[in-house]
Amino acid sequence: MAQSDSTPAFLTWFTEHDGIMDTSSMLLAIVPGHGRAAIASRDIPEGYTLFEIPRGLTLSLRTSSLPEKFGISAWRKHGLHQGWAGLILCMMWEESLQELSNWSGYLSILPSSFDTPMFWSEEELAELKGTAVVDKIGRGDAERDYHEKVTPAIRSRLDLFPPNVHDKFFSVEQYHVMGSRILSRSFRVEPWGKEEGEEDDEEEDGAEANTSTDNAMDVDELVERRHPEKGQLEPEEASDEEDDEIEDTADIAMVPMADMLNARFESENAKLFYEEEVLKMITTKEIQAGEQIWNTYGDLPNSDLLRRYGHVDVxxxxxxxxxxxxxxxxxxxxxxxxxxxxxxxxxxxxxxxxxxxxxxxxxxxxxxxxxxxxxxxxxxxxxxxxxxxxxxxxxxxxxxxxxxxxxxxxxxxxxxxxxxxxxxxxxxxxxxxxxxxxxxxxxxxxxxxxxxxxxxxxxxxxxxxxxxxxxSAGGNPDKKRKDTGPTRHPGGNKKSRR
Structure with missing residues (x-):
């Protein structure tokens, strides 16, 4: 389980940007069948902090300086405040800056190829006939956003998007890569703090951050801000909220180091928690030396695991x-x-x-x-x-x-x-x-x-x-089903737009 060549550079970048990792307890390694994974290098007790991430080190619409440089009114004019296009454009732009980006050491370790159906051939997609996966891939919707929102925005600001880098960093193929990175690795990270009169939430899934960096953008004009209190932080999951006609992605963030942990059905042994200044990965049970450290995707069905992450659980x-x-x-x-x-x-x-x-x-x-x-x-x-x-x-x-x-x-x-x-x-x-x-x-x-x-x-x-x-002769087909009155109706076949 030797570390990959890019791992030491990432760890150096992480610590140089005030991330804290207990290297005596955890290492990053390539595990066959799982890709890069976090491994316990010694026995770790429950409730132990494995690493800490400054809120400003998360990458989102709030922490990238692109929306501010582009201008809020122009950002809205191009529809970049709705859906996933704006966040994907921020990711593309940050990568185009290369070493000038605050996240260069992080972006360089992210995957550029995926096993998700977004990248399958027509022959491969035919194998999914009968499942709901194909209708939820969203490739057509993504490319529509790229051509109708992202391309006009790029052409309107050649000072931010020089033509000589368009083919490498701003192509439709790169748009799909960045979208897949977000889909498979992002967290919901809401702003910290409460407005006057708001109730405390003892625990709430997800969260992102008012960042303390100079590049942070005041996005109050773009989206309604929500202010959770201390609690657990979950990877961004598919939910009925994904199906809103206008999706709020201001709270979606890439969280360096936290997204290095893999997930498997009911195997979670660590969870990301957030505090005012930092996010912390804390063990939720004892972990033995050599065991993989698992986060959770929420125990999703294989159809969603394949669509979002490119793997299945067996x-x-x-x-x-x-x-x-x-x-x-x-x-x-x-x-x-x-x-x-x-x-x-x-x-x-x-x-x-x-x-x-x-x-x-x-x-x-x-x-x-x-x-x-x-x-x-x-x-x-x-x-x-x-x-x-x-x-x-x-x-x-x-x-x-x-x-x-x-x-x-x-x-x-x-x-x-x-x-x-x-x-x-x-x-x-x-x-x-x-x-x-x-x-x-x-x-x-x-x-x-x-x-x-x-x-x-x-x-x-x-x-x-x-x-x-x-x-069954004379049997009552419903005798084991409790009659609970008029039926209630959760959401049905809702499509994710990304």
Whole structure:
């Protein structure tokens, strides 16, 4: 596990910029299958501080001097205050400064190639058919931002973006590289401090920083500032907040050293905490010498791990599933598939009912998890479409959605939905399991198959459970499901824009 050539230079840069690392407890090394990783060089107790990062050493819209030099009004005019384009442009610009950038020693150690689907060939992407990954890659949206926001901004300030460096540092390919660095390595780092009258938050995910550097920009005019108190800091995760029409990326930051830690399902043994002046990586359990030091990505499904980080997790699954995979896996079942399946049995005006549903539920997909339970929201929609007209009118007047309760009339519809969902994949579960035995598979193809297998196992397990319920003579299909009243509806198939 020898250190790579670039690691000593990075460590020198880190300490020269007031970062503190306990080199007697931790080292950076290249680990096969994991890339660069943090390794415990001795036994480390719980609650031990491994390293500290000054807030000003994080790289974000607040700490880069580009928005200030560009001008706030011009920044807004080009739409760089919305979405990811502004932050990516800051990253590109800082790298174009080379040794003149405050972050040159950090940027030089970041990866320039990725195994994420953003960079896959069409042939490789075809292996993801049937999964929700392809629709969430966002390459088209990213390139639209590049051409409509970033390119005009660059051309408007050739003093900041000299033409002779455009091809090397400001190409669309480099835009994708920087976007992937942010997607895979960033943290949410909110400003420190409270405004008068604000409540203390004892603990809050994420955080970034009012920085003390001279280059810091006052971004109060760009975004609403939030002021958390001391708490835990999580890597930036996919969430429903990503799907807001206008995304706030002012709190997203690159955090040198913290992003050197890898993550694996339920393996977290260290976490980043923040204080007024510094961010601290602190152990959350004892770590033995030679063990990898793991942060957390929030135990994401393999579909998200692949899309964001270019890898998948394979561990022992839990009942009712068996074998190896990712216990956090999920599979999305689109609402239009449900509507299409039930339409031949539906009562009344299907479109009216669907429109009414969407106004109240805002679900265009349902998420099945590894517990092999049918999402109650899906069952509720089936009930809605099967209701006799008189019951539909009554429900409509009451402004209530049907309960997500399995009943005999719902079971055959749910079975057909699951069967049709399984046909969306180009291969069967059995074929994929056999394919994974091939030692010559490329990394990308293997990862795609692992994602497919995880989703198919959930669908197959759920299907078998429902078929067993249907076949049980005189059984009550919902006797084990607690009736909790009108169903509630979390977000459905939301796309990340980056």
């Amino acid at each position: 561990v022992t699954l839990r009942p009712p599933l068996a074998g190896e995979g990712n216990p956090a896996d999920v599979v999305e079942i689109r609402a239009d598939l449900v509507v299409e399946t039930v339409s031949s049995r539906a009562q009344g005006n299907v479109q009216n009912r669907v429109d009414w549903w969407l106004e109240r539920a805002d679900d265009d997909a349902f998420v099945a998890e590894s517990d092999c339970e049918v999402p109650k929201e899906l069952i509720s929609l089936v009930h809605l479409l099967l209701l006799p007209e008189v019951d539909w009118l009554k429900l409509h007047a009451q402004e209530k959605l049907p309960k997500g309760k399995l009943t005999p009339e719902v079971l055959p519809v749910v079975i057909e939905v699951l069967q049709r969902r399984l046909t969306a994949y180009p291969t069967s579960l059995e074929e994929d399991v056999t394919l994974l035995e091939d030692p010559t598979l490329s990394t990308n193809k293997r990862n795609a198959i692992v994602v497919r297998v995880g989703e198919k196992r959930i669908l197959q397990c759920t299907l078998e459970r429902i078929q067993a319920l249907q076949q």
